[in-house]
Amino acid sequence: MNKKSDTTRQHILQIGYQLALTKGFVRVGLTELLRSANVPKGSFYYYFASKEKFGEALIDYYFQRYLQKIDDMLCTATDTYYQRLINYFTYLTEVENGMCNANRCLVVKLSAEVADLSEAMRLALRQGTDKVISAIADCIAAGQQQGSIRAGDSRLLAEHLHHLWIGASLLNKLYLNQLGLQDNLLITKTLLKP
């Protein structure tokens, strides 16, 4: 794929991500997607072999950017590891352009909808989720060595925090307020403090 094609493909994925965040996967029509992306109708199959392949690419695109964000916040930052995790979870509670960051999570939006629909999309979501949990576990282990995070099984604590935030993010769609996420932040501080 040449550079212009690659840029167009990325642009379609970016627009697709925005549409999927509110509509989910099934309800995103190809005509709407290409019109929103301002790409000629009918050129979809030049970029993606099928709608399912598009869905898989969408999830990979999302995680590529999300894992970069996590890397910036948890690995290359200069605060204590405890503070890096608090900054990351605080970021999830923050509202940007009328939507909180927890609500921009494609795992929360798509998992229940597509897991029974597409094996390829289920595996892409699972693979990305594995990497997120590992990144949190590594940060916890480093914080335990540093003494800024409570001792214990770093993997289990990472999973505990991850389940907690996935759950609250899903319920955020029902409650449309930040209370559950704010409570999560309190709970997270208690769980991580030495």
Added chain:
Amino acid sequence: MNKKSDTTRQHILQIGYQLALTKGFVRVGLTELLRSANVPKGSFYYYFASKEKFGEALIDYYFQRYLQKIDDMLCTATDTYYQRLINYFTYLTEVENGMCNANRCLVVKLSAEVADLSEAMRLALRQGTDKVISAIADCIAAGQQQGSIRAGDSRLLAEHLHHLWIGASLLNKLYLNQLGLQDNLLITKTLLKP
């Protein structure tokens, strides 16, 4: 509505629940629903004013039975309140007819899909969720009085457990194994023990 009509309506809701558990809401077609329920095609609107009204009724039907189950397990049981909660969460990890009970949760299956689609369905899911969290909080408070559950803010602990289990139940759809739910059970015991 006469008794026969009411029985048919309940039957349609029961079949609708089974279909929604794998297909979600949008992908359940009325033709398929009525064929599966063995109800004459075209009679849907006798029972429900619209597909959205059907969705709302489906969520109410689900919670009516789920809250009865919770009442049996948390209120009318005879174990300590600690043990009642452990029994309830253990029940979620158990597999019946090839599907674990956590995976039968309509909140996990539908929230992300319908919250942006139907205000009535969002509110029905939210109202039911409120009641589940309150029932867990009441059981925790009773256990704290009894001395079988660790002291602390019972509402915050209920929310903590609820987020934890909603998150793991959603991820269960990606992992298709019981590991996350089993880890949740360990975490839950640690959080509840005095």
